[in-house]
Amino acid sequence: MKRNYFTSKFISLKTLNVQKINSKIxxxxxxxxxxxxxxxxxxxxxYGGGFWYGTEQVIDSVVQNLEPLLRALLGGNDWxxxxxxxxxxxxxxxxIIISVILGNLPFFKDYKHKGVLRLVAVxxxxxxxxxxxxxWISTILVQYQxxxxxxxxxxxxxxxxxxxxxxxxxxxKVAWVFYAVIYFGLWATTTLEAYTGVYLWGAIIALMYxxxxxxxxxxxxxxxxxxxxxxxxxxxxxANISEEIDxxxxxxxxxxxxxxxxxxxxxxxxxKLEKRVRELQxxx
Numbered sequence: 001m002k003r004n005y006f007t008s009k010f011i012s013l014k015t016l017n018v019q020k021i022n023s024k025i026x027x028x029x030x031x032x033x034x035x036x037x038x039x040x041x042x043x044x045x046x047y048g049g050g051f052w053y054g055t056e057q058v059i060d061s062v063v064q065n066l067e068p069l070l071r072a073l074l075g076g077n078d079w080x081x082x083x084x085x086x087x088x089x090x091x092x093x094x095x096i097i098i099s100v101i102l103g104n105l106p107f108f109k110d111y112k113h114k115g116v117l118r119l120v121a122v123x124x125x126x127x128x129x130x131x132x133x134x135x136w137i138s139t140i141l142v143q144y145q146x147x148x149x150x151x152x153x154x155x156x157x158x159x160x161x162x163x164x165x166x167x168x169x170x171x172x173k174v175a176w177v178f179y180a181v182i183y184f185g186l187w188a189t190t191t192l193e194a195y196t197g198v199y200l201w202g203a204i205i206a207l208m209y210x211x212x213x214x215x216x217x218x219x220x221x222x223x224x225x226x227x228x229x230x231x232x233x234x235x236x237x238x239a240n241i242s243e244e245i246d247x248x249x250x251x252x253x254x255x256x257x258x259x260x261x262x263x264x265x266x267x268x269x270x271x272k273l274e275k276r277v278r279e280l281q282x283x284x
Contacts, residue, residue, distance in 0.1 A: 074129050083137050087129050090140065095125035153198075157206070169215060176210020238280050245273050 067084070074087045099121035102108050108117060132140075160179060164172050183203030187196055248266050257263045 073126055083134055086137055086141060087132065090132075090137070091125045091129040094128055095121045098124050165218070172214055173210050176206055176214060180204075180207035180210065234280050238277055241273050241277050241280075245270055245277075248273075 070084055070088055074091055075084065099118050102117045102121060103114065111117065164175050167175065180203045183199050183206060187199035187203060190196060190199060248270050251257060252263060252266055252270075257266055
């Protein structure tokens with residue numbers, strides 16, 4: 001009877017997994033079909049127009065098919081297509097973030113139907129983005145522009161710093177001076193007024209860092225690495241001493257010591273070990 005129960009349970013689980021796989025295959029096939037329909041159509045209409053004309057037709061077909069849906073969902077009251085692509089990206093971004101947050105909330109952590117949480121995240125994303133006017137969207141986009149400029153501006157500096165970090169002191173200083181000289185050269189020869197400030201400040205920052213701050217930063221990183229190593233060793237020592245304390249206390253609890261004198265020595269040893277643990281914990 002029990003064997004039949006487990007057999008039926010296994011068959012039902014296997015059937016459920018097959019159904020899930022089949023549904024995924026169906027969705028993938030449907031997506032591929034929808035993706036290739038405009039491509040085939042474009043190739044038909046662009047038989048004599050070359051590859052690039054066909055690609056343009058594919059893009060136009062996809063945009064024409066998706067734009068009415070996205071405009072209805074995210075366009076807002078006026079159903080305009082102004083900044084529609086930006087709205088779509090914001091909708092995807094917000095939906096993903098909300099989905100992750102909902103999945104990590106204690107109230108929903110054990111909730112089995114994760115698809116419902118994703119649907120809630122999508123609804124929140126639509127409600128949030130749908131009624132944003134172009135002023136708010138432009139304000140949000142400015143922040144991403146600042147982030148992009150800051151990251152791409154500091155990235156070459158970080159790559160160059162990583163390339164030089166294992167070199168000796170004087171070699172690094174010469175390399176940073178050379179880096180600053182290149183920026184000074186760009187500043188002196190550029191004809192674009194918008195770039196002059198960028199090149200000048202890049203040269204000044206590189207020169208000041210190489211001459212005054214590089215040694216301090218290198219020492220700080222080295223000291224932190226040493227502290228991390230010492231903390232790891234201290235943690236291992238505390239763990240070993242704690243195990244020894246547990247062993248002695250277990251012997252005292254089970255009265256493994258034959259004489260009162262042996263018990264007294266064991267208790268004194270526990271006190272010493274506990275004092276040692278407190279001293280080591282101050283170094284963490």
